[in-house]
Amino acid sequence: MNSEDNIHFPADEARALADGAGVGLYILQNDQFRYVNEWMARQLGYDKAQELIGKTFTGMVHPEDRHLIHLEIPPDTDAGFSNPPSFRLFKKDGSPLWVQMSGRSITYQGQPANAGCLLDTTSFRRKFEDLQDSLERYETILDDVDVHLSEIDLRGNITFINDAGCRMWKLPREELMGMNYRHYMKDRDVRQYDELYRKVFFTGIPVQNIILEVTDREGKQRTIEKSVSLARDASGKIYGFRMVSRDVTEKREAEKRLAEQRSRLEAIFGSVKDAIITVDPGLAVIDANKSTESICSIAVKDI
Numbered sequence: 001m002n003s004e005d006n007i008h009f010p011a012d013e014a015r016a017l018a019d020g021a022g023v024g025l026y027i028l029q030n031d032q033f034r035y036v037n038e039w040m041a042r043q044l045g046y047d048k049a050q051e052l053i054g055k056t057f058t059g060m061v062h063p064e065d066r067h068l069i070h071l072e073i074p075p076d077t078d079a080g081f082s083n084p085p086s087f088r089l090f091k092k093d094g095s096p097l098w099v100q101m102s103g104r105s106i107t108y109q110g111q112p113a114n115a116g117c118l119l120d121t122t123s124f125r126r127k128f129e130d131l132q133d134s135l136e137r138y139e140t141i142l143d144d145v146d147v148h149l150s151e152i153d154l155r156g157n158i159t160f161i162n163d164a165g166c167r168m169w170k171l172p173r174e175e176l177m178g179m180n181y182r183h184y185m186k187d188r189d190v191r192q193y194d195e196l197y198r199k200v201f202f203t204g205i206p207v208q209n210i211i212l213e214v215t216d217r218e219g220k221q222r223t224i225e226k227s228v229s230l231a232r233d234a235s236g237k238i239y240g241f242r243m244v245s246r247d248v249t250e251k252r253e254a255e256k257r258l259a260e261q262r263s264r265l266e267a268i269f270g271s272v273k274d275a276i277i278t279v280d281p282g283l284a285v286i287d288a289n290k291s292t293e294s295i296c297s298i299a300v301k302d303i
Contacts (some may be wrong), residue, residue, distance in 0.1 A: 024099075024118035027108055031057050034108060043099075043120050045092035062088035062096055069101070086121055098125040148245035151231055156180045156197075159240060168224075168247050170216060189214040197241055200228050211248075223249045 024040025026033060033052045041049040044060075058066055065087035088096040103116020148165040152158050157180050166173050169184060182190045192212050200207055206229035216222050224245050231242040275292040 024120075025116075026103075026118060027106075027113055027115045028057050028103075029108055029111060029113040033057060034113065040118055043118070044089065044097065045095075051092075060090050062090065064088075086125070089118075098122045148243070148247070150243045150245070151240055152181060152243070153240040154201075154238070156182060165245070168216075168222075168245070170218065186215045196226070196228055200230060200241065201238070204230060206230075221249075222247055223252045 024043050025037040027035035036049040036052045038049050068085040068087045084100045084102040086100045089099050091097050098121045100119045100121045103114045106113050106115045148168045149162045150165045151160040158176050208227045212224045214222050225248045227244045229242050230238050231240040275295040278287045
């Protein structure tokens with residue numbers, strides 16, 4: 001349909017078809033409604049379509065959304081809006097209705113006009129906003145946890161990383177995103193990671209809690225506990241790797257200090273000349289030192 005086409009007022013059969021179309025149909029001329037089907041009238045809270053005839057269209061559009069509306073489409077345009085705008089249109093009771101408009105320029109009763117359809121997108125908009133809220137909550141949770149979560153593509157470029165990951169590598173997210181992991185690791189560490197990813201890719205079996213020793217940007221040795229699995233899209237195609245990592249440097253150092261302290265205490269326990277016997281709350285012997293054998297004339301294992 002182009003600017004030379006003439007639209008005649010629908011006959012009874014055509015009117016019935018238009019009113020039952022399941023979508024709002026309209027003709028606008030000089031920013032006023034010249035034709036509206038009954039479906040659109042009901043969408044906007046009107047009892048009869050006739051109530052909308054003569055009403056100013058832009059006057060019904062939410063003031064914040066009016067910049068989205070462009071009714072003047074060049075006459076030689078073969079198609080309607082390539083990206084129909086979504087905006088708020090006030091209903092009869094003054095409440096806003098989210099709609100999407102798709103139209104084209106025509107000639108109606110010898111004058112330029114705009115004809116098209118109006119879709120109620122309120123339900124879609126609500127679901128979209130709920131999805132956005134959910135995504136924001138998930139992003140907050142992912143960034144709040146003290147666990148490094150990340151994904152890389154098959155070339156090793158980072159496609160996702162949370163705040164904990166940025167802290168671990170001591171680099172901002174803006175710099176890490178898209179960066180290849182080989183660029184911020186020492187050659188020795190890269191070989192460890194390459195071998196790990198290669199193993200997961202060819203076997204398809206996730207690697208859980210493997211311990212890697214790496215060097216950070218400041219030259220400090222870090223102990224990383226890492227789990228790696230394949231990342232797949234909805235069709236099951238592998239697009240990269242998903243990682244869960246923890247910096248366990250402090251934990252491992254604390255375990256080492258504790259083991260050293262235990263060794264010292266055991267050495268002291270075994271070297272004192274007095275008999276030392278350790279019992280539990282039920283007075284059952286837990287341990288005894290070597291001096292106990294000579295003083296009590298009984299083997300420690302028999303106490």
